[in-house]
Amino acid sequence: MSDATASSLIVPRRAGSQAWWNAVNAWLLLLPGAVLLIAFTHFPILATIRHSLFITRRNGTEAFVGLDSYRSMAADPIFWKALVNNFWFALGTIPTSIALALVMAVWVNRNIRGRGFLRLAYFTPTVLPMIAVANIWLFFYTPDYGLLDQLRGLFGLAGWNWLGDPSTVMGCLIVMVIWKEAGFFMIFYLAALQQLSPDLDEAASIEGASRWYTFRRVTFPLLMPTTLFVAINAVINSFKLVDHLVIMTKGGPNNASTLLLYYIYEVAFTFQDSSYAATLTVVLLMLLSAIALIKFGYLDRRIHYQ
């Protein structure tokens, strides 16, 4: 912080002007963060929208084209492919990893043998770089030589190009991402489970309810806010996570594994078409805003209940 900022903070309180001083102090405290937030979040959002309405000519000048880029986007099969892939990717990863996370959390919340080790095992993939994970799993999926095909070989089956086949590539990536993310979601369930009162379980067992019944009718409903929270974060993640595509598939084969953010990256930095990349980014921003609305709508309700 600069000297000017510091000195304004030690000016003594004066009667009647305290509110004004409070405001000055507060805005000075906010200033450094605000400058960076505006420069790298708010301004880029507005600039993205603006650039989606212009094209850059060969000589570097810009021309207003209105919604033309959106029209070409609507006619771009790769865009639709990326969007559909993103949908399947989210649908493939989110419910399974949430269900696994819940099971993991219930287990490691109990008095199970080796609880510390189990927590460690489930959570470890979370702290690994996605790029390292992709490297390891790439080997599993390598045709003939890879671990998966070696296992197939034991049963006399021929090698399979797992990542090179449009029908298997997405499944392979989904399995890997579930492995990476389930332990992360487990943490939130574990936190939630530890906040539930043990009386509930006791009451249920005195009433003679089975463990499964108690879980289904008592525990699970009480975990609903956590499930929604995790699900929303998982959806946001499914739009951001593309690191593994750079290593494993480059969106291929035949765009079978392209996701929206990866397509944006490719359009902007491989095809050097930043106007079209802006148009695609606007779609991503709209999707994220829609999720944000759901999130805040839900969070508001939750706060209301408490």
Added chain:
Amino acid sequence: MRGRTHPVEAVAAWLLALIWLAPLAYAFWSALHPAAYATSFSLSAPWTLENFARAWRQAPFARYYLNTVVLVTLILVGQLILSTLAAYAFARFKFRGSGIAFALVLLQLMIMPDVLIVENYRAIAKLGLLDTIPAIALPYLASAFGIFLLRQTFKGVPQELVEAARVEGAGPLGILWRVYVPLARPTYVAFGLVSVSYHWNNFLWPLIVTNSVEARPLTVGLAVFGAPETGVDWSVITAATVMTMAPLLIAFLLFQRQFVQSFMRAGIR
């Protein structure tokens, strides 16, 4: 501690744990054995560190480590300072527009710099910072998440302590430094662990803004190293992969309780 576990469940839990550890165990096996044993798991396979030595010789990993450490430190220090100041403003000062300002901060929780790569690249290029470590750090220095987490903590600071400090003649910054910051230590640790692991692992943005050894962090270095065109074998690639993960993995094994708690604390917003 709740309920004993049924033996069947215990077996299932252990089985899942072993499946979960298997890919990592494989990476270590392959990295620590000669290439010939990369896929044949025999107990008599000789152990070796040669793969690490070869990876280390074939790419400037020392430089990548240095870059990543500098990057992660730069981001963490910047985030801590900026988040502390902003969180203090939101938690302690009543001023017009604070609600809107806070909402504008929270927007970044949804729309992170990761999705604004095109415009942020433009901005970094205009600043003439392409291919530098500050270029990787800049979009992340103002962290909505850090501001939010610290604001929640600061709001819980007892007013009596603030009054006591004021009676002793402390100004707003003095109060922040002597009362708020020390009391928020667990939050700082939690945020620090989450931030360091996120930026140690971050890939797409560093890939975009760097193109030389001098600025490349470990993740980008690993991706360049592991590209199929480079013709290095799996054992060496897994050795490089293990080297990239190792510092975070060791830190995690040493401080797992803090890690898990910090992720819990960070998650419950």
